[in-house]
Amino acid sequence: MRNSRFLLPPVLLWLSLFLVIPMLIVVGISFLSRDTLGRVVFEFNLEGYRTFFDPLYLGIYWDTLVLSLLTTVICLLVSYPLAYYIANASPRVQTWGLVLITIPFWINFLIRTYAWVLLLRTQGVVNSALLWLGWIDEPIQMLYTYGAVLMGMVYNFIPFMVLPIYVALEQMDKRLLDAASDLGASRWKAFLHVTLPQSKSGIMTGAVLVYVSTSGMFVVTDILGGAKSTMISNIIQTQFLGARNWPFGAALSVIFVVTSLILILLFNRAMQARHQRVGEGRA
């Protein structure tokens, strides 16, 4: 890996230009004040952080955490069997499975999400079909519900979970399963003691990707949740664009980033507790 040395300066430059400096600006603004016109003025102020502890915002923050965790768990439950199936299928099925999973990425995110509106609204495809079948007498309110938001999130982020798990499962040495079976493990036990631990890196990557993407998402809540469900990102967006309260928006962003990092760290710690020295597991 001698090449990596030459890649270091551009990577550092990239990171500082597009990640570190913007982050520092946000952190800086979060400690400043604003004037009546919504302009940021250089005056130290903790008002943004104080406002966060208003029960209203705490509640929204809590809802965001719950929705993100729920999305992550559902994504995992749906994606693991799917990734497992694809990883163990014939090469042809593998190729097709991966293509089908990535196809939604070729379509613009907004269009994909608006498509759900067409499906879920009162005169939408699903309600019409159910009415036609005679299973329901009047349209069900599906759009603008918590369920619609949750489904939109799960739908959008399933590939983020499937792909890393697929990679981990696909790279696993299948002879390990022979070895487990030789040592008396049933198929279920072999899965539990060999396959699952071997795919842990994929689960961790997928979970972090889905969690971070969900908790930072405001488009899905806007489109599928209507005005009823709000996530912390919706508030941040409003503070910057609508309410023009940049310091408060910045404070919320900082709190959001810090808590997310802490959660991810705790999660990694928990997953690695037993095998701290394994590293990648495939040396």
Place this chain on the structure above:
Amino acid sequence: MIELVQIEKHFQGQAVVHPLSLSIKEGEFLTLLGPSGCGKTTILRMIAGFEQPTDGQVWLAGQNVTDVPASKRDLNLVFQHYALFPHMTVEDNIAFGLKMKKMPRAQIKERVDEAAQMTQLSALRDRFPHQLSGGQQQRVAIARAIANKPKVLLLDEPLGALDLQLRKNLQSELKHLQRTLGITFVYVTHDQEEAMMMSDRIVIMNNGKVEQIGTPREIYARPQTLFAATFVGENNIFSSPEGLIAVRPEKMVAQREPGAKKTGVIEDIQYLGSVHKLLVQLDGEPMKVTVALDISDERPWQIGEAVGVNWNDKDEVMIEP
């Protein structure tokens, strides 16, 4: 201990193992020897239960286990590339089979201690496989298998990935281990020297067929087929009106006096320390023969020199083509 009754294996219509019957005795060290692709690993995998024979039966300790899955057979396999669990320590690897059997914790510890000691791994129990050398990984693979005290241990080219010196050491260790444990070993290798050194009996295989079964001594001194005669050790093959004849190089003498069975010209001289060989191009025949000279034979030979090649009739072995 193991009875293979007319087992055969076809893959996509191709016979990989032709019908084969074999009886392996309790406590025996039996080696399946042959070049890669000869079907020896397939036989081992059929005994282990990873492959289902297309036809025939596998009996283990008086029981027909043909339809018993690998996880329920009372034998263990040492895999060619070890197949150690990378996310487990040496200790957890060794204990895996015992945990699967739901053995009490105290007993597991005892067994693991014993297996680790026997394979000299006691100091490395907390390491992970990627922190071990090839030879140490090999030991873990063996410890993981013998901790289960199986009736039979199957070994699939267990030393194939190691360098020569380490192989030599581990060969003696394995042989010693087998004597100490007194369990049946079925060993697969393509290395004829390894097979000769370790085995009680050798099964020589080629193209899915058994060429010969016998003790190392029988196989070396009395090869039955052309393949057996040339795969194990060096041999000179002559055709005679009765068929093919094999004569070992060390049974041949080189002489300058007339009256030799064959004459030829020395094409090359190889000095290998313990042996000294002449490569002789025979007159009027396309073939070359190798003569291994007695180490006490100090006569100087030269490349290009005419030489007579002789041997005793009793050292001729009739072989099948």
